[in-house]
Amino acid sequence: MSLTTGPAASGAAxxxxxxxxxxxxxxxRRRPLGRHTLHGWLFSTPFLALFGLFMxxxxxxxxxxxxxxxxxxxxxxxxEAQFVGLDNYTHLFxxxxxxxxxxxxxxxxxxxxxxxxxxGLLVALLLNNGIDRARTFFRVGFxxxxxxxxxxxxxxxxxxxxxxxxxxxxxGAELGVQVPDFLGxxxxxxxxLIVMAVWRNLGTVMVLFIAGxxxxxxxxxxxxxLDGAGxxxxxxxxxxxxxxxxxxxxxxxxxxxxxxxxxxxxxxxxGGPSDATLTVSLDMYREGFNFFHxxxxxxxxxxxxxxxxxxxxxxxxxxxxxxx
Amino acid sequence: MTAPTAPxxxxxxxTGSRVRTPLVYAAASAGLLLxxxxxxxxALSAFKTKRDLTASPPVWIPTTWTLDNFHAxxxxxxxxxxxxxxxxxxxLVTVCNxxxxxxxxxxxxxxxxxxxxxxxxxxxxALMVPANLLILPLYVLMNGLGLVDTYAGLVLPFAANxxxxxxxxxxxxxxxxxxxxxxRIDGAGEWYIFWRIVLPLVKPxxxxxxxxxxxxxxxxxxxxxxxxxxxxxxxLPVALATFANDPNRTVGGxxxxxxxxxxxxxxxxxxVVFAALQRHFTQGIATAGxx
Numbered sequence: 143m144s145l146t147t148g149p150a151a152s153g154a155a156x157x158x159x160x161x162x163x164x165x166x167x168x169x170x171r172r173r174p175l176g177r178h179t180l181h182g183w184l185f186s187t188p189f190l191a192l193f194g195l196f197m198x199x200x201x202x203x204x205x206x207x208x209x210x211x212x213x214x215x216x217x218x219x220x221x222e223a224q225f226v227g228l229d230n231y232t233h234l235f236x237x238x239x240x241x242x243x244x245x246x247x248x249x250x251x252x253x254x255x256x257x258x259x260x261x262g263l264l265v266a267l268l269l270n271n272g273i274d275r276a277r278t279f280f281r282v283g284f285x286x287x288x289x290x291x292x293x294x295x296x297x298x299x300x301x302x303x304x305x306x307x308x309x310x311x312x313x314g315a316e317l318g319v320q321v322p323d324f325l326g327x328x329x330x331x332x333x334x335l336i337v338m339a340v341w342r343n344l345g346t347v348m349v350l351f352i353a354g355x356x357x358x359x360x361x362x363x364x365x366x367x368l369d370g371a372g373x374x375x376x377x378x379x380x381x382x383x384x385x386x387x388x389x390x391x392x393x394x395x396x397x398x399x400x401x402x403x404x405x406x407x408x409x410x411x412x413g414g415p416s417d418a419t420l421t422v423s424l425d426m427y428r429e430g431f432n433f434f435h436x437x438x439x440x441x442x443x444x445x446x447x448x449x450x451x452x453x454x455x456x457x458x459x460x461x462x463x464x465x466x
Numbered sequence: 467m468t469a470p471t472a473p474x475x476x477x478x479x480x481t482g483s484r485v486r487t488p489l490v491y492a493a494a495s496a497g498l499l500l501x502x503x504x505x506x507x508x509a510l511s512a513f514k515t516k517r518d519l520t521a522s523p524p525v526w527i528p529t530t531w532t533l534d535n536f537h538a539x540x541x542x543x544x545x546x547x548x549x550x551x552x553x554x555x556x557x558l559v560t561v562c563n564x565x566x567x568x569x570x571x572x573x574x575x576x577x578x579x580x581x582x583x584x585x586x587x588x589x590x591x592a593l594m595v596p597a598n599l600l601i602l603p604l605y606v607l608m609n610g611l612g613l614v615d616t617y618a619g620l621v622l623p624f625a626a627n628x629x630x631x632x633x634x635x636x637x638x639x640x641x642x643x644x645x646x647x648x649x650r651i652d653g654a655g656e657w658y659i660f661w662r663i664v665l666p667l668v669k670p671x672x673x674x675x676x677x678x679x680x681x682x683x684x685x686x687x688x689x690x691x692x693x694x695x696x697x698x699x700x701x702l703p704v705a706l707a708t709f710a711n712d713p714n715r716t717v718g719g720x721x722x723x724x725x726x727x728x729x730x731x732x733x734x735x736x737x738v739v740f741a742a743l744q745r746h747f748t749q750g751i752a753t754a755g756x757x
Contacts, residue, residue: 181656182579188566189626190585196604196623197592203603220606265497272490282744283498286505289740291685293703294729297710298508301722309507312524341501402596405687409707423598423688430602431692440602447599454594 204440212437223437230441240442242417243425246332247446250421251400254336258396259389261340262347267377269348270355281352285345292342296409299338300325303410325411328418335406335419343399347392354388355381390461394454401450422446508733511726512536519723535723536731542724545731547698548705555620555690555701556683562625563679564672570626571634572660576646586635592628597688605692615696624683630675637671638664674746681736702732 208230210216210223234240269280287295302309305323314321324334358381366380382389404423407413413420413428422442430439506526511519512535514528539545573579574586604623605614613619641664649659665672690701700708706728 177579178577178656179579179581182573182577182582185569185573185577185656185660186585189570189631190588192566192622192626193588193592193628195607197595197600199607200600200603201595203606204599207603217606217609220610265494268490268494268497272487273494278744280494280498282741284501285744286737286740287501289681289685290505290733290736291703293685293687293707293710294732295504297706297725297729298504300710301511301726302504302507304722307520307524307722309503309524312522316523341504398594398596402598404598405707409710412711426598427688431605436602436606443599443602447596450596451594 204443207437208440208444210437212440214434216436217434226437230438231445233438234441234445239417239420240422240425243420243422246417246419247401247403247421247423249332250336250339250403251397253333254339254400255393255396257336258340258343258347259392262344262392263351263382263385263389265344265348266351266355267381270352281349284348287342288345290342292405293409295342296338296406299334300410303334326415328415331411331415331419335403335410338406338410339400339403343396347396350388350392351385354385358384386461390457393461394457397453397457398450401446401453505733505737508726508729511723512730514723516723535727539724539727539731543705543709543728544697545702545705545728548700548702549731551617551699552684552701552703554617556680558617558621559624559683560676560679562621563627563630564675566626567630567675568634568638568665568668568672569660570631571638572664574631574635575638576641576643576664577656589628589631589635593632601689601692604689608693613693615694615699617699619693620690620699620701623689624686627679627682630679633675633678634668634671637668641667670746673743677739677743677746681739684736706732 207223209225209227211226211229212220212223216223265284269277269284273280301307303311303324305311305321305326310324311321322330324330362384363376363380366376371379402423403421404427407419407421407424408427411419413424423446426439426442426446429435429442510526510528513531513533514525515530515532515534518525518528518530570585570589574582574589600623608614608619611619613622645663645667646659649663654663685703686701687703687707690704691707694700694704697705697708706725709728710725
């Protein structure tokens with residue numbers, strides 16, 4: 143602190159008010175840019191105004207709505223909704239359809255996330271070790287499904303899995319195998335959606351892992367090889383532990399994405415057959431915008447949000463690097 | 467014989483990879499083919515006749531190439547209209563994000579001001595809020611403001627994305643303080659410094675943000691689905707999903723041909739943009755994910 147020269151007074155004040163700057167800088171240094179509180183806030187205004195109106199207000203409003211009987215007539219007269227306390231929440235846990243949706247969403251996440259992570263890691267390892275020519279070509283190819291419109295992709299997969307004219311059924315018939323009606327069977331519909339989600343999202347995980355792998359120092363691997371580590375040992379003892387931060391980040395974003403799954407069942411199965419692919423988001427959409435039970439749907443939104451927060455915190459705890 | 471011990475691992479690895487390389491390429495190519503299969507099936511099926519579409523065993527290459535599916539689709543759906551809607555909404559969302567995200571990103575990276583860490587905290591919190599938590603009251607709000615079925619209603623909720631702010635802040639931190647200080651000594655105003663000096667220095671970041679925002683908006687589904695009742699305001703995904711879920715219009719083999727033609731028209735622009743600008747994607751993901 144004693145080293146502050148120039149605009150000493152403001153420099154010291156800044157160090158106090160912005161902990162992140164002070165933490166990153168460590169050594170007390172002169173603030174060459176001075177203080178610009180007015181301009182700082184002016185530059186923040188557009189974002190903060192939009193944030194307040196379209197994010198903060200809805201977050202609070204959803205919470206308030208979840209304690210009311212907000213219905214179709216309240217869309218034009220929102221203040222006339224009646225307070226019903228915790229009724230919406232207690233009804234939720236007696237609602238078989240919602241419990242099914244909760245189970246289906248959990249199924250989707252518990253099977254889908256590990257599959258996506260493992261396959262993403264596998265592809266990243268494949269492309270990072272031994273692919274020198276056409277490296278970009280391969281990466282672009284594996285990443286392409288991520289950027290494509292999910293609705294269009296879902297329409298395509300619906301046709302690929304079609305029981306009479308679809309690609310999979312046709313190939314099965316050629317091989318003499320009776321292929322099930324994937325999207326029409328309560329047993330196979332959810333696994334089909336999971337396969338499609340893995341196909342679509344493994345590119346994101348792959349890109350993250352490739353970036354992580356390139357940060358692993360070559361010396362570490364070479365040392366391991368010199369000590370006689372095989373490929374599997376190197377992967378298990380060296381690569382995966384060093385990829386822990388990447389794995390954590392990939393696991394968190396994939397889980398959050400999968401918990402919110404909506405488009406795939408909306409387009410491919412409409413939640414069927416017999417609610418086998420009804421997810422929480424889809425159930426919420428229907429209650430809210432088909433039946434206009436908006437208070438009830440708000441309670442669903444909050445339950446899902448609490449689940450998402452809880453799982454994210456849990457993952458951060460479990461996967462955090464405890465060795466340091 | 468005279469080789470010292472040090473190069474040994476390199477040599478051993480090289481011989482190892484020589485054996486392994488063809489296997490790696492074979493595995494990667496097989497994987498790639500699996501990834502591409504749905505796209506190939508879509509693109510080829512869009513040009514198939516009804517007979518090829520229902521053929522068993524399935525036909526990959528159309529025996530007769532036809533544009534009938536596209537004609538039939540365009541008779542049923544005003545694709546040009548939906549295309550323009552999507553383009554307009556995605557374009558406006560992108561322009562707003564470029565401006566607002568870089569403004570706040572600049573303030574967070576380069577302006578010392580009281581409350582800065584609180585504003586950054588808000589940005590980080592906003593990153594984690596799922597759309598599901600917002601859409602119910604957002605619909606009521608938009609309805610109250612008379613913005614349902616308007617472009618403003620489709621654009622405004624997405625006009626400033628927290629991810630964009632985060633990205634711009636990361637990049638703007640690398641702009642040297644001296645440049646800004648020198649401009650200030652020369653008497654440049656704060657807006658001038660931001661607009662004329664800092665923004666041109668972060669063009670790669672602006673490119674990355676443009677692509678992410680544009681494609682995010684182009685592919686966005688749930689909000690446009692809710693915020694439009696009038697088919698004249700549908701975006702491409704909403705129009706395609708509504709069409710695909712209407713059994714009266716898409717039943718039978720011909721329906722699948724139309725749907726593949728529609729999907730191709732929706733996906734093709736995205737794939738072309740992506741292939742042309744792919745290097746910005748990996749950059750953006752790596753920056754956002756690992757810092």
